[in-house]
Amino acid sequence: MESKSSGRRKFLKNSAALIGAAAAGIRPANGRAPDTDMGNNMDMPDLEALIAYGQRSPFVKSKRISVMERMSPDEFGMTFHVLSPIQDSVGMITPSSLHYISTHRGSYVPNIDPQEHRLLIHGMVDRPLIFSVDEIKRFPFVTRPHFLECLGNRAKASHKTAQETHGLTSCSEWTGVPLSLLLKEAGVQSGAAFIVAEGAESVKGATSIPIGKAMDDCLVAYGQNGEALRPQQGFPIRLLVPGFEGMHNVKYLRRIKVVEKDYMTYNDYGHIVPDARVAALTRIIGPKSVITYPSGEQKLSGPGYYEITGLAWSGSGAIRSVEITTDGGQTWKPAELRTPSYPMAHTRFAFPWTWDGKECVIMSRCTDELGTRQPTRAESAKFFNKPDDKDFRAPGADNTVFPWRIAADGSVHNGMA
Amino acid sequence: MAWHKFFVLVAVLSLAQLAKAQSPKYGVGRTPTAEEVRALDISIGPDGKELPPGHGTAAEGVKVFREKECVVCHGGTGSGGPAPTLIKSDGKKKSVYPCLNPCVDDANVMALHAQYATTMWDYINRAMPLNKQGTLKPDEVYSLVAFLLFKNGIIAEDQVMDAQTLPKVKMPNRDHVAPAPEWKHAEPRLAGYP
Numbered sequence: 001m002e003s004k005s006s007g008r009r010k011f012l013k014n015s016a017a018l019i020g021a022a023a024a025g026i027r028p029a030n031g032r033a034p035d036t037d038m039g040n041n042m043d044m045p046d047l048e049a050l051i052a053y054g055q056r057s058p059f060v061k062s063k064r065i066s067v068m069e070r071m072s073p074d075e076f077g078m079t080f081h082v083l084s085p086i087q088d089s090v091g092m093i094t095p096s097s098l099h100y101i102s103t104h105r106g107s108y109v110p111n112i113d114p115q116e117h118r119l120l121i122h123g124m125v126d127r128p129l130i131f132s133v134d135e136i137k138r139f140p141f142v143t144r145p146h147f148l149e150c151l152g153n154r155a156k157a158s159h160k161t162a163q164e165t166h167g168l169t170s171c172s173e174w175t176g177v178p179l180s181l182l183l184k185e186a187g188v189q190s191g192a193a194f195i196v197a198e199g200a201e202s203v204k205g206a207t208s209i210p211i212g213k214a215m216d217d218c219l220v221a222y223g224q225n226g227e228a229l230r231p232q233q234g235f236p237i238r239l240l241v242p243g244f245e246g247m248h249n250v251k252y253l254r255r256i257k258v259v260e261k262d263y264m265t266y267n268d269y270g271h272i273v274p275d276a277r278v279a280a281l282t283r284i285i286g287p288k289s290v291i292t293y294p295s296g297e298q299k300l301s302g303p304g305y306y307e308i309t310g311l312a313w314s315g316s317g318a319i320r321s322v323e324i325t326t327d328g329g330q331t332w333k334p335a336e337l338r339t340p341s342y343p344m345a346h347t348r349f350a351f352p353w354t355w356d357g358k359e360c361v362i363m364s365r366c367t368d369e370l371g372t373r374q375p376t377r378a379e380s381a382k383f384f385n386k387p388d389d390k391d392f393r394a395p396g397a398d399n400t401v402f403p404w405r406i407a408a409d410g411s412v413h414n415g416m417a
Numbered sequence: 418m419a420w421h422k423f424f425v426l427v428a429v430l431s432l433a434q435l436a437k438a439q440s441p442k443y444g445v446g447r448t449p450t451a452e453e454v455r456a457l458d459i460s461i462g463p464d465g466k467e468l469p470p471g472h473g474t475a476a477e478g479v480k481v482f483r484e485k486e487c488v489v490c491h492g493g494t495g496s497g498g499p500a501p502t503l504i505k506s507d508g509k510k511k512s513v514y515p516c517l518n519p520c521v522d523d524a525n526v527m528a529l530h531a532q533y534a535t536t537m538w539d540y541i542n543r544a545m546p547l548n549k550q551g552t553l554k555p556d557e558v559y560s561l562v563a564f565l566l567f568k569n570g571i572i573a574e575d576q577v578m579d580a581q582t583l584p585k586v587k588m589p590n591r592d593h594v595a596p597a598p599e600w601k602h603a604e605p606r607l608a609g610y611p
Binding site (some may be wrong): 075076105120122127128129130131135138139184185186187196198202203204206210212213216254255257259261262263264265266268269272273274275276277278279280281282283284315316317370372373375376379380382383396 | 441442443445446447448449453454457458459460461462463499527530531532533535536539540543544547548550590593594595596597598599600601602603604605606607609610611
C-alpha cells in the first residue's frame with residue numbers, strides 16, 4: 001500500500017507528464033486522450049476559489065455581448081445595454097451572470113456597501129420611514145420568478161442571432177418584500193397617485209409608477225436566484241415592477257417618494273408619446289415569445305427529429321398557451337409548456353418536430369391568461385393603419401411574432417432579412 | 418346619562434380602531450430626520466414646488482456650460498458630441514451614441530421633447546456633470562436650463578429662471594403627450610390590440 005506522500009508524488013509526476021503531452025499536442029503512450037479533470041488542466045484555476053464559489057465548465061462559452069449601437073464598457077467606462085445569450089438558454093431561469101443589463105442613460109455599476117445603504121419612504125405618507133437593508137430583510141418576504149425586458153428589445157432585419165433580436169430580456173427567481181407592505185407601514189395618504197422610485201447609482205435613475213401598481217405586486221428585492229442580487233442587477237436592493245418595461249424596475253433602490261401626479265423624471269420623459277394607445281403599449285410588456293432553438297446562426301445537422309424550443313412571457317399575467325408554425329404561418333399547432341407558467345415570468349415551451357430537409361420558416365406565438373395573443377407584424381400594422389412593409393416599426397414595446405428561416409442546408413437565418 | 422356615556426364609549430373605541438388601522442404593523446425602520454429627507458429628496462415635480470431658491474439667465478448659463486465642461490460631451494454648439502443633443506442644429510449634427518430613444522435626434526432635444534422645464538432642472542441637478550454629479554449649485558442649474566431654453570427658442574435671452582418662473586415655462590411639447598391609461602390589475606395593456 002502506498003503512503004499518502006508517495007501517492008501524491010506519483011500524481012504530480014503523472015500530471016506533469018500529461019501537461020507536457022497536452023502542451024506538445026501529443027497523446028500519451030497508452031493512446032488515450034489526456035484526462036480532462038480540472039486538476040490535470042493547464043488552465044487550472046485557483047482550486048480554493050473554485051471550492052469556495054463554483055464556476056461553469058471552461059468548455060461552456062456562452063456569453064453576453066453589447067448592443068450593436070454602443071459598446072459596454074463605453075469610452076467613459078460606463079455600462080449601457082448588454083444582451084443575454086438566450087439562444088443557449090435552457091429552462092426558464094437566466095443565470096445571474098448572464099442576465100441582460102440595462103442602465104439609466106449608461107452609467108457605472110456602483111459598488112455599494114449594504115451596511116451603508118438605506119431606503120427612504122417619504123412624501124404623501126403618514127410616517128416617513130428609513131430602513132437599513134437588514135431591516136428590510138426582517139419583513140415577511142416572498143419568492144417569485146419574474147422576467148425583465150427592456151423597451152429596446154426590438155428585432156431588426158440586421159440582427160443575426162436570438163441574442164441580438166431578443167436578448168434584452170431575462171428571468172430570475174427574486175426574493176424580497178412586497179412594496180405594498182412597506183408603503184402600508186408608512187401609511188399612504190389619500191390623493192397619492194404615483195410613486196417616484198430612485199436609485200443610488202451615479203445618475204440617480206428615477207421613474208414614476210402608478211400607486212395602484214405599487215400597491216399591487218411590486219417587490220423590494222434583495223435575492224436573485226438563491227443568493228444576493230448581483231451588482232449589475234441592483235445590489236443590495238432593487239425594485240421589481242412585474243410586467244412593466246425594464247426602466248421602471250429601479251436598481252440600487254434608495255428612495256420612494258409618494259406623490260400626487262406623474263413626476264416626469266428623465267426616464268419618464270424619455271418614453272412619452274403623442275398617442276395614448278402607444279403609451280399603453282410602451283408601459284407594459286408582451287405577450288411575446290421567441291424560438292431559441294433552432295435560431296439564427298445555429299445549424300441543423302440534417303433532416304430528422306428535433307425539438308423546437310423557446311421562451312414565452314407576458315407583462316399581463318401567466319402564459320396560457322404557445323403555438324408553433326413550421327410552414328411560415330399557414331398552420332399553427334400547440335406547443336407543450338415545459339415549465340410551470342408563472343405570472344410575468346418566462347415560460348419554456350417545446351414542440352417535437354421532424355424536419356424534412358426543405359427550406360421553411362418557423363415562428364412561435366403565445367397567448368396570456370387574459371386571452372391576449374401575441375400579434376404578427378401585419379396585425380400590428382393593421383391596428384395602427386400603416387402599411388406592413390419593411391419600414392413598419394411596431395409601436396410601443398415590440399411584441400410581434402418573429403420568424404426564423406431554415407435553409408435547405410440546415411443553417412438558420414433571421415426571417416425578417 | 419347612560420346613553421351619553423355609551424356614545425363617548427363608542428367614540429373612544431372608534432378612535433382606537435382608527436388609530437390601529439393607521440399604525441404600523443411591524444414597527445421596523447425608523448423616522449428619518451428632516452435633514453436626512455432634505456439631503457435625499459432631489460425630485461422636482463412638474464409644479465416645481467421642490468425647487469430651491471436661486472436664479473439664472475441664459476447669459477450666465479453659457480458661462481457655466483463652458484466652465485463645467487459640458488462642451489466636452491455635448492459639443493461646443495450643444496450637438497454633435499458623444500452625449501445627447503441639447504441644442505437643435507437643423508438636423509446636421511447628431512449625437513454619436515444613442516441613450517434613450519428621444520435624445521439622439523434634433524426633434525427630440527430635451528428642451529423640445531420634455532413637457533415640463535422641471536424635468537430638465539431635475540435631471541441636470543441629479544445627473545450632471547458626468548462624474549461630478551451633485552456639485553452644481555442651484556444658480557448654476559437655473560442658468561443652464563435658461564441657456565438651453567433660450568438656445569432652443571423657448572424663452573427670451575434675458576428671462577430669469579427661478580422657482581416661480583421655471584415651472585410656468587410653456588414647453589413646446591406640453592400639449593402633445595398622451596398619458597398612459599390608468600393602470601388596473603389584470604387588464605390587458607391595450608384592449609383590442611392587435
